[in-house]
Amino acid sequence: MMLLPCPSCGNRNVSEFRYVGEAKSRPEPDKATPAQWRRYLYFHQNPLGWARETWYHGTGCRRYFSLERHTGSNQVRRVGAGGRS
Numbered sequence: 001m002m003l004l005p006c007p008s009c010g011n012r013n014v015s016e017f018r019y020v021g022e023a024k025s026r027p028e029p030d031k032a033t034p035a036q037w038r039r040y041l042y043f044h045q046n047p048l049g050w051a052r053e054t055w056y057h058g059t060g061c062r063r064y065f066s067l068e069r070h071t072g073s074n075q076v077r078r079v080g081a082g083g084r085s
Contacts (some may be wrong), residue, residue, distance in 0.1 A: 002074050007081045008061040016059040023052035023066045048072050 002014040022044055027036045045051070051071055056064050068078045 004055060004067070005076060005079050006057050006060055006063075007065050007079055008063055009057065012057070012060060016057060018056045018058050020054040020056055020064065023054045046071070050077075 003011045004014050004017055005011050006017075024040070027040055032040075048071055050068050052066060053069055054064060054066050056062075063081070066080045067076055069076050
């Protein structure tokens with residue numbers, strides 16, 4: 001079982017959460033080119049190691065938050081509120 005630390009609710013089973021994706025900056029809608037939108041929507045890094053991610057606690061506080069997770073070991077560090085950018 002994998003536990004995720006929700007900033008509002010504490011440690012909870014991963015089944016209560018939804019993985020939203022890599023935490024990355026969204027391009028400005030009125031200034032971005034089609035190529036920048038494609039890169040933002042479809043290209044992901046998926047590294048082996050530490051990655052910034054956004055999660056949604058759907059069965060708890062219903063809030064988005066960001067964290068750093070090691071993609072090989074699922075170890076979690078640096079949890080923060082408000083993961084959407």
